[in-house]
Structures are given as structure tokens and as C-alpha cells.
Amino acid sequence: MSDESALVTAVKYHGTGNDFIIVDDTKEIPNRRAFAKVHCSRDTGVCHETTDRRGADGVLFLTINQQHTPIQVVMTLIQPDGSTAAMCGNGARVAAAWAAEQTGATEMMIETPAGTRHATLSGDTITIEMGTPVFTPRCVPLTTDRDTALIDEQIGSLSITAVNTGVPHAVGMVDDIDSISLNDIAPPIRHADTFPAGVNVTLAELTGATQFRQRTYERGVEDETRSCGTGAVAIAAVACRIGIIDTDTPITVRPPGGALRVTVASDQSTTLTGSVEREFQTELTVITESSPRSTAPTMPQAKSSDSGFSSEHNNTTESSPSPSQDDVTR
Numbered sequence: 001m002s003d004e005s006a007l008v009t010a011v012k013y014h015g016t017g018n019d020f021i022i023v024d025d026t027k028e029i030p031n032r033r034a035f036a037k038v039h040c041s042r043d044t045g046v047c048h049e050t051t052d053r054r055g056a057d058g059v060l061f062l063t064i065n066q067q068h069t070p071i072q073v074v075m076t077l078i079q080p081d082g083s084t085a086a087m088c089g090n091g092a093r094v095a096a097a098w099a100a101e102q103t104g105a106t107e108m109m110i111e112t113p114a115g116t117r118h119a120t121l122s123g124d125t126i127t128i129e130m131g132t133p134v135f136t137p138r139c140v141p142l143t144t145d146r147d148t149a150l151i152d153e154q155i156g157s158l159s160i161t162a163v164n165t166g167v168p169h170a171v172g173m174v175d176d177i178d179s180i181s182l183n184d185i186a187p188p189i190r191h192a193d194t195f196p197a198g199v200n201v202t203l204a205e206l207t208g209a210t211q212f213r214q215r216t217y218e219r220g221v222e223d224e225t226r227s228c229g230t231g232a233v234a235i236a237a238v239a240c241r242i243g244i245i246d247t248d249t250p251i252t253v254r255p256p257g258g259a260l261r262v263t264v265a266s267d268q269s270t271t272l273t274g275s276v277e278r279e280f281q282t283e284l285t286v287i288t289e290s291s292p293r294s295t296a297p298t299m300p301q302a303k304s305s306d307s308g309f310s311s312e313h314n315n316t317t318e319s320s321p322s323p324s325q326d327d328v329t330r
């Protein structure tokens, strides 16, 4: 049994504001869901003297296999609610940056539950081959026998196109993205019966011939995030499908946290490009099955780097998750 006061080294990165705690998956974390819930909390989670923003949008558990050419990085994303996401575009970019820092590699394959994604680095800019978006309703998944993923889920006058870009997104094209209260309109869609695995709710506003603004309410975070890579790809895929943009034309998608470049090729395959920033390294408490409640103070005590604690955490046990593409472990 692990010592409940044990610490594990973690590194915090963000990709255009979508922020993640990275833990080397060879380290013993007996309860990864509880670890993520505790350290991702925006109220009591990980913090550091270099930032006033606590918590994170998820924990990336990563393993590097250097015997592969190019090297292989196995990625598991555990979200703040303890769920496991099959894919994360910004998470894949961050995983590539972390693996490059460990190995010096500028090319790698990222293994995710949604499939293998090729990553290339050029400085702090990382491109992920995101695969082909899927509109087939049963693959999104949608509980409908319609043969189209364009559904008339009404948000005011908004119609939504559902697409899976590794995880499901409901994309709504809007005229004025700032006028919408996303945290009010998204939860009923995110939990709608139409989406048996739930859905991320992504808004897009066309701001130029090849430019969009983006806002995404994320499943698993249960809040709006500053950026969402699969959401940016979903916007491009939907825009192509409804004829707003052409294939093979790079588009810029601007979530609140920065700018992403997305291309939909004529064969419908997609790429996602953007910058990644390393924030800090810290030591975090290993949350164990045997620690019903942290005895540490609610506010993290600043160590040489940082340590995040919470007086509240889930005490569920966990085996290694292996979700399918459209299955989020709850």
C-alpha cells in the first residue's frame, strides 16, 4: 500500500490555455481518478507562485517508448470529474512537448484510446495529425436513426451539427459568440438524451474567410475551457461539410486562450497546429485508496516548487482505464 504522504513529480503545461498536469505513467498512482479530482480543482488544486490560477483541465498520464521509430508516447487523460477522455487535441500537443523535452525527439506517435496520432514539433509549435472526423450518428454517438448528424437541437435559433473528432462535439455556428452565455446553454445539450456518451458543446463564429472564433464547454471539465483542440477541428470539419470553407485551406480558429491552425485535407483528414508552454514543475501528493481525507491543509503549502492538496477527494478505486473512442469512463 502506498504511503499517503508520498509525493510524485508533476509538470504543468498549457496549450493555448488548455492546461494539464503531466505525470510520468511509470510512477505508482493507485487512484488516478481521485488524483485528478483533487489536483485539477480550480478552488483547491495545484498552484504555484508563478501563476494565480489553480487547478487544471486534466491530468495527462504519459509513458514514452523509445524503442519505437519514431518514438511512441502513450497518453491517458483523466479529467477533473475523474472521467477518462478518449482523445484531446491540446493534450496531444502538450504530450508531444513533454516527450520532446525528455528525449529531444521532434517527431513521435501519440497512442490514445481514439487511435494513434502523428506529432511533429517545430520550436514550441506542434502539429498533430488528428485523423478523419466522423459524422455517422452511431459513431458520434447519437441516439437517433437519422443518417445525418445535423440535428435540430434548438439553442434559440441555433442548429447543431454533431461530429466526432476523437471525442464528440455539438457544433453551433453563431453570429455573435460573445452574446451567448455558454455555461447556461451548454449543460442541457451536454446531458441531452440524444448524446448517450455526453458531448462537448462548441460554438463558432465566422470572423473572416478562413477565420473563426471558438468557445467550448467541455464534458469532464463541466465548464468552459480556454481552448479545445478537438473542438477547433470539429469547427473546421463542420465548416467544410456545410460549405463555409474549402478543403486544403488552413484556417485559424481562435479560442479565448490563443490561436490554432486547422486544415481539412481533400481526403477529409485533419491537422491541428498551435503553441505549447511549459508552466512549472512541482511535487503533488499521491492520493491513495487508504487516504479517506487528506490530512494536509486545504491550501497547498509552498515547497521549493509547490504542492497541491485538497481536504476533499473521491476515494474510488481504479484499474487502468481502456476506453473505446466513443466511451468515456465515468
Ligand SMILES: N[C@@H](CCC[C@H](N)C(=O)O)C(=O)O
Pocket: 018, 079, 085, 086, 087, 088, 089, 090, 091, 167, 168, 200, 218, 219, 220, 221, 225, 227, 228, 229, 230, 231, 328
Ligand atoms: N480539451 C480537449 C478535449 C478533452 C476531452 C473532452 N473534455 C471530452 O471529454 O470529450 C481538446 O483539446 O481536444
